[in-house]
Amino acid sequence: MAQRSFVVKVPCTSSNIGPGFDVLGLSLSMYLELDVEIDASRTEQRAPTLKYSGQGAEEAPLDPYQNLITRVALYVLRVNGHKNFPTGVSIHVKNDVPFGRGLGSSGAAVVAGLLLGNELGECGIDHDRLLDYALMIERHPDNVTAALIGGFVGSYLLELQGKDAETTKVPLSEVLPEYPSDASEAWGRDPPTPPHGIGHYIRFGWAKEIKVIAIVPHFEVLTAEARRVLPKSYSSHDLVFNLQRLAVLTTSLARSPPDVNLIFQAMQDRVHQPYRKHLIPGLPRILASVTPTSHPGLLGICLSGAGPTILALATDNLDQIASTICDEFRKENITCDVKFLDVIEQGAEVIRS
Template sequence: MKVLVPATTTNLGAGFDVFGLALDLFNEVEFSFDTKETTIESTGKYASDLKDHNLFFEVFRFFERKTGYRVPPVRIKQTCNIPVSSGLGSSAAVIVAALHIANEGTGRNLSREDLMKLAVELEGHPDNVVPAFTGGLVVCYQNGSHLDFEKFEIDLSLTFLVPNFPVCTNEMRKILPEKVPFEDAVFNIKNSCQFLAKIAAGKIKEALKYVGDRLHQNYRINDNKKMKEFVEAILSKNPEYWFVSGSGPSVCSNINDFEGIPYLKDVLKLRVNNRGMIVSE
């Protein structure tokens, strides 16, 4: 059996913890329960960037605690096509894949909605894991255990600049302030509403004019010297739009000139994936 889980980009600037977008780049995870011991092997372009496979085991233990079902031994072979610790949802892809595997191994007792709720609880916020399940542009709402979302199918291609240094999402969240200036909150409300209004009107490219943010990006950029140099070099190219992908360090921008950008490792030109996770026998 095989499951393909897409990369995701979140926040899209102003939509902090609310907007998430699935991309046509997938981690491929083959698995079989014809084994007596759980083993995990990773190959692919970014496999060498993985420190370990602990997240798979953490998800399995979480699934067992929440459901009461025991995940049987499983043999997993993962092809890592999503950059690791780069703000493109590599951890969310593992969480989604592991929950799917756990559900398959215990009799498919949980619905997709049940698995999404588990994924959100484990991840802590919905904007990465929900679009990994559903595809498309997802507008998420979470209040305690209540999860709601709307999906928009859009046709769009985006360019992501991936640097050669990672960042830790948990550490990046710790540096965010508990309070922000009133005018910054208003700025983000206006941009996020206008972004979504353009999407709803089918004006996809116009929506990208409204990805400006004042709630989280500057704090993350200024906290990391390499990140600051990376973003400043991108901004020196005078892009029409740009935003930090997730917690970073990857940046989405429409520039075509990549000369002189420090730390640049990969340039990924990706279309929106409106299908989401793909399951095959």
């Protein structure tokens, strides 16, 4: 077919979710979309053209050999025997996911690139296998799993052995090399093929009454900095504290009607939030003062990913809860956006015209 078009649609995600550090992910109703058109008759156009609108449009690179989405797509293509992009590809990126705010923007870009490459190369790779590709690029499974699979998920990495273990340790610079702007079909050596079963996941239930409020402050927290402040070791007391609550939380969020006290206590954390509080002005005060007692309808509150976005789970009084948290940030001279979101069961998808 000389001409065809399709849309890649990837949800934003929240990770960690209280005690679920590097384990839990949540797929939410805010999206990164790619509108893709292919005109194979345009043989003079060797590289895709990129256009951006929405969040991050001013800072996103338009060179397809530098842009994360298209570099990931090229990785999929090259692993599956295609040395470069097909000719005549035009991509309009429509992004609603804010960069650097703890809502899985990089994970969404990686997953969008995986589906783009899979579709451009007509590779026929299913979502479970695409997760292996994702974990070669994004070495933490929570965000990419939620974006790819959808819903409320728990995930982990396997302890691989031998050659498979070595492959997963290949530097990202070899998985996604820095291509020159005039990259040709002969560029570089073939990238590593992902081993099968790098990670596994399970989908949990989610009670229909539970809504999600994302309070998005107008500043970024770099993931690298948020990782750097974490300790190298933890006390057994703090680890048991989180494990106990994690075991309860994954079941309690599926029960209808939700048990307010059970969920609120189960969303407490001692593994990452205490160490990141100085990166997010007002966070200790917000976590301590916004409770089900002060705000009926609230179920729980936590950092989204590495922050600075605050995630509040609630059944009622959503506007009041959001307003209070925004007021607390305003005391620190920080303005916020508020997003009222749903947990969605549909993960990343390709919609063909």
